[in-house]
Amino acid sequence: MEDIENDLFKQKGWAKLRRYCDRAARDGWDWAWMDTCCIDKTNPYDTQEAINAMFQWYQDAGICYAYLDDVDANIIFSTVGSAGVNDLEDVDLDNIAGADNVANRCSFRHKALSPFVVKAKWFTRGWTLQELLAPHYLVFVDRAWRRIGTRESWADEIKEASGIETPYLTAFSPTDFNSCSIAMRLSWASGRDTTLEEDETYSLLGLFGISLPLIYGEGRWRAFNRLQRELITVYNDDSIFAWKAEQTSRSRINRPQWEGLEIKARRWRNKDNPNLCLVRLNCGTKDGAHVGLFLNHVDDSYDRLRINELCDMEKIKPEDWNEEFDTESILIRASNFSKLLGCRSVFVLEYPECIKIGSKYFIDFCSSSFGAKMQLLDDTHLDRGLKRDELLMEPNQLVFINIEVRHEGIKSEFDVIINLTETGYPSAGIMSRNLERWKRLEDPLKQSCLTYEALAEYLHYKVPNEPVYPMTAMEATESLAIGVFILPRPPLHRTLKMPSGGATPARLREYVLKVSVDQDDDGQRDNLERQDRKRRRIL
Incomplete structure (x- = not known):
């Protein structure tokens, strides 16, 4: 303990632990868990409990960080000649208001980082497969622990690097073999490596929702054989036999x-x-x-x-x-693991003074509730013990928030959109109300109601690799750029009043939804245009 307090640990692992804790603290978290130091690997019982429960731990985490130690945003941008590289020393690239927000797939920064994200070693490790699929919110960080975007914003690159189809990034369930077979899951793991050969099997337990005793020293084939036998016993899925392998001249020997x-x-x-x-x-x-x-x-x-x-x-x-x-x-059928249930979520809005929050509308896609009809989110729905600019959402809902941005005497109107999937995956974006197709002529509950209900359904059921998921993270006018950014935060100890009169269940997630405005004068806009032309030549 004295060595830690006196900062005598200089190993690479210690530096990683400190940077990780610093990252989590900057994002508002008081507690963090890291497998490097939070599992007593000298204790077989602690190791077994951790490995069998790890997938569930990732599911329950408020936020998970994927550390890409071989991706350095500053070096990459310097190599391709990006302007203003020094300004990015401590800048999170997912929290930029302008067009260079890394969540914008057409942005220079996204395109520059893309080939390096695809080649990251993180996608070749066995244990990171469950880290990719289990969390409800996964954010990537580069070597300097700068946030460089979420799992959904890198959906195309994840598919290229891992072979995982993008719908599974936000809709994977370990016990749902109708949409994702055993063979498909094994194919995801086929090109990944682990330090210990038995971990090739043990790292897959969470992906199938099963538990096994850990027997280090039994070898890879005995461990994998035990996994297969358990899968045959628990699930009715013949695809466990539908595997292929490369056969070389040495394979028979x-x-x-x-x-x-x-x-x-x-x-x-x-x-x-x-x-x-x-x-x-x-x-x-x-x-x-x-x-x-x-x-x-x-x-x-x-x-x-x-x-x-x-x-x-x-x-x-x-x-x-x-x-x-x-x-x-x-x-033989059995199901000894329950399906992952979504959580209610509180979104706390943060925005500058030039923004005025207007009306809020929501659509509930649960057939047993309101159906897919646009409704006004009035004080009746907000009177649940929430503070100003706090919003409570149920799983399977989508919310439109009207905002006005005033700049140089000009008023611009946008819709901030928050989407919460059935299993509680959150996403947010922004759309200009001046877009011709979705231009709002008057109250959305009247003339353009059907238009906005169609838009809501379109956005709610999008998958991450499609062009708009679920909507862009930024919009721009001639004089300003505006962006939205969502990040989990530790839930407060609160009791919310529900419509039935009861208190809200224990499972409650909280997020900060930050709306940023980047107001550029004419000279700055001309400079940005020159940078854009330069970047297009580079790309």
């Missing part, structure tokens, strides 16, 4: 000692080669289709053949095979 996994499925035997068998799995690459596996029958067991491919059952010639009818399909 150094072949691992596989243990067997039993499956009962429809089976065929080749007429010309009785040892060649084919089993059909109850899964496929498209609706109504099935994939199969080629097997070699040796004694009382079967070996997998052609491990680098899966068989398309639609291309099999029936005249070449005899079906064997001595097997029956046995389906």
